[in-house]
Amino acid sequence: MGDGGTPHGALKPRLELRGITKAFPGVLANDKIDLKILPGEIHALLGENGAGKSTLVKIIYGVLEADEGDLLWNGVPLRIASPHAARKLGIGMIFQHFSLFEAMTVTENIALGLPGRQNMAELARRIVEVSNNYGLPLEPHRHVHTLSVGEKQRIEIVRCLLQNPKLLIMDEPTSVLTPQEADKMFETLRRLADEGVSILYISHKLDEIKALCHKATILRGGKYITECDPTQETSKSLAEMMIGTNLVAPEHVENATRGEVRLKIRDLSMETSDQFGVNLSQINLDVRAGEVMGIAGVAGNGQVEFLEALSGEVLSQDPANIQLDGKPIGKLGPVERRNLRLAFVPEDRLGHGSVPEMDLVDNAFLSAYSQKKLLKAGFIDRSTTTAFAEEIVQKFDVRTAGVSHTAGSLSGGNLQKFIVGREMLQDPRLIIIAHPTWGVDAGAAAAIHQAIIDLAENGAAVLVVSQDLDELFAISDQIAVIAEGRLSVNRNIREITIEEIGLLMGGTHGAGERKEVSSVA
Amino acid sequence: MLLKIEKRPEPSRKMVYVTPVLALLLTVVTSMALFEFLGVNPVEALRNFFIVPINNKYGATELLVKATPLILCAIGLSVGFRANVWNIGAEGQLTFGAIVGGGVFVYFHDVDSVFLLPIMIAMGALGGAIWGGIPAFLKTRFNANEILTSLMLVYVALLLLSFLVHGPWRDPDGFNFPESRVFSDSATMPVLLEGTRLHFGTILALLAVFGTWIMLAKTLVGFQVKVIGAAPKAGAYAGFSQKKIIWFSLLFGGALAGIAGVSEVAGPVGQLLPSISPGYGFTAIIVAFLGRLHPAGIIFAGLLMALTYLGGETAQINLGLPVAVTGVFQGMVLFYLLACDVLVNYRFRFNKIGKVTS
Numbered sequence: 093m094g095d096g097g098t099p100h101g102a103l104k105p106r107l108e109l110r111g112i113t114k115a116f117p118g119v120l121a122n123d124k125i126d127l128k129i130l131p132g133e134i135h136a137l138l139g140e141n142g143a144g145k146s147t148l149v150k151i152i153y154g155v156l157e158a159d160e161g162d163l164l165w166n167g168v169p170l171r172i173a174s175p176h177a178a179r180k181l182g183i184g185m186i187f188q189h190f191s192l193f194e195a196m197t198v199t200e201n202i203a204l205g206l207p208g209r210q211n212m213a214e215l216a217r218r219i220v221e222v223s224n225n226y227g228l229p230l231e232p233h234r235h236v237h238t239l240s241v242g243e244k245q246r247i248e249i250v251r252c253l254l255q256n257p258k259l260l261i262m263d264e265p266t267s268v269l270t271p272q273e274a275d276k277m278f279e280t281l282r283r284l285a286d287e288g289v290s291i292l293y294i295s296h297k298l299d300e301i302k303a304l305c306h307k308a309t310i311l312r313g314g315k316y317i318t319e320c321d322p323t324q325e326t327s328k329s330l331a332e333m334m335i336g337t338n339l340v341a342p343e344h345v346e347n348a349t350r351g352e353v354r355l356k357i358r359d360l361s362m363e364t365s366d367q368f369g370v371n372l373s374q375i376n377l378d379v380r381a382g383e384v385m386g387i388a389g390v391a392g393n394g395q396v397e398f399l400e401a402l403s404g405e406v407l408s409q410d411p412a413n414i415q416l417d418g419k420p421i422g423k424l425g426p427v428e429r430r431n432l433r434l435a436f437v438p439e440d441r442l443g444h445g446s447v448p449e450m451d452l453v454d455n456a457f458l459s460a461y462s463q464k465k466l467l468k469a470g471f472i473d474r475s476t477t478t479a480f481a482e483e484i485v486q487k488f489d490v491r492t493a494g495v496s497h498t499a500g501s502l503s504g505g506n507l508q509k510f511i512v513g514r515e516m517l518q519d520p521r522l523i524i525i526a527h528p529t530w531g532v533d534a535g536a537a538a539a540i541h542q543a544i545i546d547l548a549e550n551g552a553a554v555l556v557v558s559q560d561l562d563e564l565f566a567i568s569d570q571i572a573v574i575a576e577g578r579l580s581v582n583r584n585i586r587e588i589t590i591e592e593i594g595l596l597m598g599g600t601h602g603a604g605e606r607k608e609v610s611s612v613a
Numbered sequence: 614m615l616l617k618i619e620k621r622p623e624p625s626r627k628m629v630y631v632t633p634v635l636a637l638l639l640t641v642v643t644s645m646a647l648f649e650f651l652g653v654n655p656v657e658a659l660r661n662f663f664i665v666p667i668n669n670k671y672g673a674t675e676l677l678v679k680a681t682p683l684i685l686c687a688i689g690l691s692v693g694f695r696a697n698v699w700n701i702g703a704e705g706q707l708t709f710g711a712i713v714g715g716g717v718f719v720y721f722h723d724v725d726s727v728f729l730l731p732i733m734i735a736m737g738a739l740g741g742a743i744w745g746g747i748p749a750f751l752k753t754r755f756n757a758n759e760i761l762t763s764l765m766l767v768y769v770a771l772l773l774l775s776f777l778v779h780g781p782w783r784d785p786d787g788f789n790f791p792e793s794r795v796f797s798d799s800a801t802m803p804v805l806l807e808g809t810r811l812h813f814g815t816i817l818a819l820l821a822v823f824g825t826w827i828m829l830a831k832t833l834v835g836f837q838v839k840v841i842g843a844a845p846k847a848g849a850y851a852g853f854s855q856k857k858i859i860w861f862s863l864l865f866g867g868a869l870a871g872i873a874g875v876s877e878v879a880g881p882v883g884q885l886l887p888s889i890s891p892g893y894g895f896t897a898i899i900v901a902f903l904g905r906l907h908p909a910g911i912i913f914a915g916l917l918m919a920l921t922y923l924g925g926e927t928a929q930i931n932l933g934l935p936v937a938v939t940g941v942f943q944g945m946v947l948f949y950l951l952a953c954d955v956l957v958n959y960r961f962r963f964n965k966i967g968k969v970t971s
Contacts (some may be wrong), residue, residue, distance in 0.1 A: 426852030436850070444846040450839070451625070458840065458851045461833070471831045534619045 093136045104167045106131045106290045107152065107259055107340040114147050121147040124161070125316045129259065130470045134281060134291045136322060138334050139311035140505075140533035145294055148311070149261055153185045155177040170287035179207070184257030186248045186265055194237035198230055202251045223250045226280045235268070238366050239260055243392050246451045260284065271561060271594045276506060278304050297562065298534075310334055322484060345489040350569075351381025351473050354522050354553035356415040359423075360408060362397050370394040370577040372401065377572065377579060379522070379553045385582065386568030387557040390597055394577035395526070395557050396439075402524050402555070404429045416522060427462055435459075435520035437511055439527050439557075441504065445511040448500030452492065453498045456514055457482035463518040480517070488513030489539060505536030512540055541567050561590055573597055617962045618955070633914070635956075636949035639789050643945055644938075649827045652930050662924035662942075671688045671699050672842045672923065674809040678881055679919035682707065682873035682890065684818045684911055686897030688825050689869030691860035691906040695829070696842040700863055702748065702763025703870040704894025706741040708770040710871020711779065713740025715885045718800040719782050719793055729799045735818070736876050741871015742864045744770060749863035759863070767894070775887045782885060793885035802880040814876030821869055825910040838862065870894060891922065892940075899947045918943060 109127040111118045113120070122144045129135045138143045150156040154172035156186070162169050165181060169287045172178050177187070189204055192201050202219060216232035223230040228246040236244060245265065252260060265277070281291055281304065295301055301308060302322045310317040311335045317333055317595045325333075355378070362372040372394050389395060400406040402414065404426040411420035416432050416612040426436075436445040436459075445527070457466055457477045466477045481495040498508055515523060528544065529537035544567050547553045557574075558564050564571055565585060572582035573596035580596050622774035644662075645655035656833035667673050686703040693700040714737025721729060744766060778789045787794075829835035841848040841858045848855060873893065882889050898919050904910030925939030 403850065404852070426850065428852075430852070438850055440846070444850055445846045447840055447844040447847045451844045454836070454839075457836065460849065467833055472833065472836060474831075509638070 098331065103130050105129060105164070106133075106166060107292075108162075108164040108167075109148075110164070112148065112151060112158045112163070114151060114156060114158050118475040120314050122151070122158070122465045123314045123316075125311065125314075128318075128319075129257075129289055129290045129292060129307075132285045132288045133307060134285050134293055134305045136308035137292055137294045138298075138308050138330065139309070140334060140535050141501045143311040143334075143533075144314040144349075145311060146263075149185070149263065149292070149294065150404040152178070152259075153183060160386075179230075179255065179467070182258030183261065184252035184259070185261040185263075186252055186606050187263055188247070190244045190248055192236045192244055192247060195235065197233050197235055198239075198247055201236055201247055202254065205251045206254065218254060219250055222253050222288050226250070226253060226277060228277075234586075238369070257289060259292065261294075263406045264297075265295075271590055274300070284530075286569055295561075298330045299562065301330070302327065304372060314493075324506055334534060337339070342494075350383050350526065351551065351553075353378045354381050354417060355379040355555065356418070358415070359410075360401060360413045362401055362406065364397050364406060365406070369397055372397050372577045375579045377582065379555050381521075381551050381553050382548055383569045384548045384554040384556060384567050386562055386564035386571040386585070387555065387574055387579070388557065388571060388593055388597060389557075389574035391559060393575050393597075395574060397577070398574060399436075399438065399557060402434075403438070407448060430459065430462055430518070433463070433519065433521040434475040435515035437515050437523070437525040437528065439530070441507050441511060442500060446499040446507060449498055451498055452485070452490075452495040452502075452510065453478050453481045455510070456484060456495075458514075460514055460518055484510055484513040484517060487517065490541070505532040506534050509540060511537055512543060516543060516547055520547075520552055522555070523547065524555045526557045527560075528556060528558065528559065530558075537563075561593060565590075618959050619668070619962050620959055624957050625960075626938075629905060630954040632771075633905065633910075633950060633957055635953045636946055637917075639949040639953070640942065640945040643949075644942055648934075653934060653945050655711075658928060658932060658934070660671055661928045662938075663920060665931070666757065666920065666923035668925045672807055674799075674806055675727070675923060676916060676919050677815050678810050678812070679922050680915040681814045681818045681880075682877055682893040683897050683900050683918055684915035685814075685821055685873035685876070686866075686870045686894050687900035687904065687911045688821050688908060689864075689866030690816075690897055691744070691901040691904070691908070691911060692825060692838055693866045694827070694901055695801070695906055696838045696858050696862045697845075698752075698862045699722030699760045700745065700763050700938075701760055701867050701898055702744070702765075702767050702894070703866065703897050704890065704892060705763065705767035705770040706744040706867040707868035707874040707877070707890055707894045708767070708774050709744035709874070710737040710741035711874030711885065711889055712770070712774055712869065713737060713743075715793065715796075715878045716777075716782070718796055718879075721884070722794050722797060725797070725799050727799065730802070730879065732871060733799065733800060733879060737871045737875030738868040739871065740938040741867040741869065741874065744871070745865075745867020745869070746860070747864040749860045752859055752863075759859075763863075771888075774885065778885050778887055784884075791887050794880055795884045801880055801883065802876055812876070812880040814873075814880050817872055817876060822908045822912060828909070834861065836857060870897075896943055899943055899950075903946060903950055917948075921946075 105128045107129045109125060112122050112125045114122040125144065125148055137145050137148070146155060151158050152172070154174045154177050159449060163172065165587065169555065172181065186505060193204070199212055199216045199219060203215055219232045223246065224235065226249070228249055230243070230246050230250060236247070249265060285291060293301070293305055297405050307319060308322040308330070313333060324329060326362050327356065345428035357375055357377040358374040360372055364371050370393060375398065377385070401408055404424055408414055413422040415421065415434040416434055419432065421432060423431055442448045447458065453474070457472065459468055460480060464480055466473050466480070471511070478495060484490065485492060485495060490502070490510045490513065492506060512525070525544065528540050532540065541563070541613050544554055544556065556564065556568065568585050570582045571585050573580040573593055575597055634690055641659065645659065648655040652869035666914055667676050686707060690703055705710045714733040717733045717736050718729070720774055741895040746760040747766060748759040751762050778793055782793045784790070785791055785793045802814050804815065805815065807813045829838065837853040837858055839849065840851060841855055845855060851885045874889070878885055879888055896918050902913045903917070921939050925936050928934040929940055930938045
């Protein structure tokens with residue numbers, strides 16, 4: 093699109109990398125990488141997980157030091173020794189993994205990232221101002237541990253914007269925003285670019301890159317592949333450059349006959365245990381066998397509470413609030429629900445879906461021991477569990493040096509494939525998946541999407557909670573929107589537009605839609 | 614040049630084993646400096662501390678006698694520590710176990726039966742479990758911090774024991790000394806090696822080590838302990854109850870400490886006295902961490918800490934050093950261990966001063 097106008101070639105690049113090389117024991121993470129970002133340019137950095145994007149970005153931000161190669165800032169070669177030095181130059185970074193103190197408030201966290209002492213009241217005011225300006229509402233006095241993933245990311249973004257950066261590095265910033273919010277942020281980014289700020293934009297959403305970025309540098313396997321103008325490419329051609337092979341879109345066969353109702357949710361209301369959480373109010377939903385039900389919504393609108401209620405980590409008031417195959421399960425715990433063949437992939441891969449310090453065998457045992465009968469006479473059957481872990485690794489193409497490695501050592505995409513695989517191989521009748529491909533590279537995302545669709549075609553009911561509308565449109569049969577703890581009526585994916593969903597996400601139709609649901613039910 | 618601390622990508626497995634050794638070396642170096650300061654030849658002091666106490670058969674068995682309660686308590690504590698349950702009241706659980714187990718003898722002192730000792734051991738375990746169960750109840754019901762409650766209960770148990778031996782349980786033929794009757798043969802731990810004090814309690818400690826090892830490595834409850842400790846949310850996801858694990862680890866740790874208490878009063882001590890333990894329950898915390906919360910490591914750490922008790926006595930007798938040297942030594946080991954443990958997750962790197970240079 094490039095409506096900001098491509099910056100003039102005559103300008104001196106704000107940042108230039110020449111032949112950056114960085115080796116870690118056993119891997120060459122960056123192999124002679126070149127990159128050139130002009131002032132006012134929005135530059136995409138594209139590549140799968142493991143392509144070397146994070147390493148390169150860490151070198152720019154002073155977290156890592158390159159083994160070889162030159163870094164030029166406004167034409168001057170220099171060494172950026174630390175993030176502090178990077179910030180002094182005017183480089184701001186929004187990490188994909190948040191660096192926040194959970195026990196502190198939003199303001200305190202932001203103050204920690206800023207140089208010098210801060211007047212907290214003044215800072216809180218500025219936070220509100222900046223966050224409202226950029227469509228990223230934040231309450232300065234809330235504690236971080238009470239915030240959703242999306243809200244935590246907003247803190248990181250606002251923290252950077254407060255420092256008036258000259259180069260802003262953003263690692264998948266829109267994955268938690270509604271389309272409208274993302275559009276609003278694009279406007280912000282374009283405005284920043286017009287003001288002369290350079291933006292290095294990492295994302296796996298190719299449409300977004302096409303709409304926003306002036307230039308794109310593509311990495312694959314640690315190597316520089318090419319620089320191109322994303323507005324002149326198709327999403328498919330970009331993706332193919334990125335993964336180096338021809339990409340197959342998930343095949344989605346329309347299910348002519350939908351099966352019987354597997355999951356029935358009736359008048360589910362939950363008080364949240366978190367003082368800043370969202371109460372669930374009168375949720376009704378049917379999910380049928382063979383169907384993928386997508387739940388869209390902006391983070392922090394009750395998804396956490398909804399998922400806890402479904403997994404059994406929090407029990408509902410009335411057993412009949414949640415029914416599986418007609419059996420009331422609202423008062424059953426996670427293990428009992430698993431025994432009725434309900435599988436669950438939580439939002440947080442590390443520390444919720446897996447134990448980072450434990451190896452993959454133990455992590456396979458974690459949720460599968462009952463279904464897969466991995467206990468023999470009260471003892472853990474290590475060899476059967478190992479075989480199961482290896483089956484997951486093999487069937488779901490988890491790239492790891494072996495099942496004796498810790499879950500924490502896997503990349504995000506591979507760990508997600510492992511967790512999805514562990515749940516799917518338990519042959520579930522109903523599977524609930526939260527944010528299946530958040531922060532996962534294109535290759536792994538495609539594999540996970542295909543697995544979800546295949547599972548539904550084999551007769552399982554699937555419920556996917558996601559903030560990524562492209563994803564929901566790619567895999568869902570039905571879609572409903574959660575906003576402020578209320579769930580809209582579900583609609584056929586072919587009969588609803590992105591704009592309509594966006595409006596529902598904003599909560600405009602919440603109350604009206606809910607009544608409609610009740611009458612349908 | 615600037616020393617920089619940098620997080621390791623994965624915790625170093627090597628460092629897990631290196632840091633206890635490093636901590637010991639640092640402790641030895643520091644204590645040598647301390648001995649020098651006290652005017653004692655450091656080499657001679659170390660010889661008296663570490664070698665003299667165990668260079669004969671009796672000394673070697675004494676090491677096992679002292680290590681027995683340490684290992685029993687530390688094994689129990691390690692299960693709690695793995696589950697992030699910070700029971701630091703093993704001393705109280707040991708004491709209450711000794712009260713309940715020893716109380717059996719006080720009331721049945723004229724019974725001569727092979728069942729007397731097993732019943733005392735069982736009651737000791739029960740007593741310890743009760744004393745561990747109180748913090749568990751307070752934690753699960755009122756969310757009271759178990760560090761505080763378990764610690765405070767130590768002093769309750771010590772005062773209760775003192776009251777009992779000064780009053781109702783005082784030996785009627787004991788010339789008013791604050792002590793119970795001397796335990797009869799059928800209420801005493803069998804001696805394993807003639808001419809020494811090595812007793813059946815050591816076997817119980819080894820059984821506890823072995824059983825806990827199996828439990829942690831092979832059973833569902835052991836798995837739950839590890840998961841709840843490492844990632845509580847993953848535990849909830851798997852359907853493990855955090856409350857159950859809090860109860861389990863406090864009851865388990867309490868029971869083992871209680872057994873340690875009985876094995877002391879029915880072993881080397883031989884009766885109930887106002888003071889039956891030189892702080893085994895507290896030293897066991899050091900043993901558990903020095904042993905990396907692993908059953909095998911705890912055996913080694915237990916022996917080492919037992920040696921500091923013996924070494925302190927020898928150093929007092931031969932060199933006139935204050936017996937408090939033992940406590941100083943134990944404290945230093947824990948201090949250095951905690952400091953060195955930074956190396957497990959972090960590494961040091963030398964770096965140029967963190968400024969932009971062109």
